[in-house]
Amino acid sequence: MLLRELSIGGVFISPMLLFTLVSLVISALLRTMMHKAGLTRWVWQEAWFDVSLFVIVLAVVTYLSSHVL
Amino acid sequence: MRTIIRVFVTLVLAAIAIALGVWLWQYYMYTPWTRDARVRADIVTIAPDVSGWVMDLDAHDNQQVKAGDVLFTVNHKRYEAAVRQAEATLANRQYSFQLSEHEYERRRNLGSNAISTEDRETARLNAQIAKAQRDLAQAQLDSAKIDLERSVVTSPVDGSVINLQLRQGNYVSQGSAQMSIVRDGSFYITAYFEETKIPSIDIGDSASLWLMGGDQEMKGHVVSIGRGIANTNTTPDGQLLPQVQQTFTWVRLSQRIPVDIAIDHIPDGVYLSSGMTASVRINDQHRKDEGVDGVRPQGMGNGGEQARDPDIPPAVTDSAKRQTP
Numbered sequence: 001m002l003l004r005e006l007s008i009g010g011v012f013i014s015p016m017l018l019f020t021l022v023s024l025v026i027s028a029l030l031r032t033m034m035h036k037a038g039l040t041r042w043v044w045q046e047a048w049f050d051v052s053l054f055v056i057v058l059a060v061v062t063y064l065s066s067h068v069l
Numbered sequence: 070m071r072t073i074i075r076v077f078v079t080l081v082l083a084a085i086a087i088a089l090g091v092w093l094w095q096y097y098m099y100t101p102w103t104r105d106a107r108v109r110a111d112i113v114t115i116a117p118d119v120s121g122w123v124m125d126l127d128a129h130d131n132q133q134v135k136a137g138d139v140l141f142t143v144n145h146k147r148y149e150a151a152v153r154q155a156e157a158t159l160a161n162r163q164y165s166f167q168l169s170e171h172e173y174e175r176r177r178n179l180g181s182n183a184i185s186t187e188d189r190e191t192a193r194l195n196a197q198i199a200k201a202q203r204d205l206a207q208a209q210l211d212s213a214k215i216d217l218e219r220s221v222v223t224s225p226v227d228g229s230v231i232n233l234q235l236r237q238g239n240y241v242s243q244g245s246a247q248m249s250i251v252r253d254g255s256f257y258i259t260a261y262f263e264e265t266k267i268p269s270i271d272i273g274d275s276a277s278l279w280l281m282g283g284d285q286e287m288k289g290h291v292v293s294i295g296r297g298i299a300n301t302n303t304t305p306d307g308q309l310l311p312q313v314q315q316t317f318t319w320v321r322l323s324q325r326i327p328v329d330i331a332i333d334h335i336p337d338g339v340y341l342s343s344g345m346t347a348s349v350r351i352n353d354q355h356r357k358d359e360g361v362d363g364v365r366p367q368g369m370g371n372g373g374e375q376a377r378d379p380d381i382p383p384a385v386t387d388s389a390k391r392q393t394p
């Protein structure tokens with residue numbers, strides 16, 4: 001898909017908005033799964049962990065969207 | 070022990086996040102892509118070479134025309150009369166010339182006690198003057214014929230008529246543009262890239278293009294990068310002092326530089342109009358393979374190393390040549 005603007009009803013928005021939304025959903029899912037699996041006990045500062053997880057997912061989503069799709 | 074692992078895991082993850090965050094910023098800010106690109110084409114404005122009212126209007130709006138097709142005809146009664154007048158003048162001058170020539174011939178053969186040298190010289194010069202007058206009349210006739218010929222305005226190129234406001238019976242003046250023609254196959258894209266992204270663009274780089282209306286990707290390549298944009302700091306005021314802008318200590322906006330991109334391939338069903346908005350992304354993949362610095366000699370990539378496609382409009386190629394010093 002590469003970097004290009006998205007058209008939603010004639011309004012053009014940055015692709016980063018879409019990437020951010022997708023990443024939010026994915027990191028929320030990952031977080032829930034970790035809770036279920038009990039992996040959160042290996043986490044020291046949960047807030048740091050959450051932010052880091054989101055940034056990593058966002059970078060991966062951006063990379064995949066540009067280089068794979 | 071467990072606490073150490075917990076701290077370690079979190080810190081490692083944070084470090085990875087910072088690294089990826091920096092990459093993401095670089096990627097988003099410096100990848101050469103822009104949404105500010107416009108489709109452009111070679112526009113030819115059509116102006117009549119003679120004045121008069123429009124007798125016949127053959128062109129209609131958005132019509133496809135071939136080079137040489139008649140667009141409109143200016144009333145040519147006056148130009149016909151002018152040709153007849155010029156013809157008559159020419160005949161007149163022709164006979165005057167013959168007359169003075171015969172006079173001179175006769176006087177030349179008279180003995181020196183029958184005619185003075187001065188009279189003979191005058192006769193010779195009179196013949197020369199009559200000859201020049203005749204040549205002048207001939208040139209005026211040629212000019213009148215050109216005027217008559219140009220009362221029929223034809224299209225100089227293949228293309229489509231744009232924004233035809235002219236109506237039959239309108240009075241048109243010499244040199245005033247009456248319509249424009251978009252030359253067929255001359256479409257190209259001008260993308261306005263922020264100056265921060267210009268270093269990663271090179272002449273010859275391939276580009277992906279999308280029109281605002283439509284998801285089909287077009288392929289192109291960079292043919293030239295603009296060599297200048299206006300600088301507001303150099304505009305003089307009424308006293309010819311330069312109007313230098315205030316300083317913006319924190320925020321400085323990047324200028325945008327026009328980059329011309331030739332369209333190599335237009336997929337079926339894509340309709341191009343000059344002025345359409347497009348998104349452009351420059352693919353600099355091949356430059357990464359070449360080396361880290363990516364510096365290429367000036368003027369390289371005029372299309373020389375590209376496989377030439379017959380669809381590339383020659384006009385764009387021309388502008389690329391012009392751009393190279």
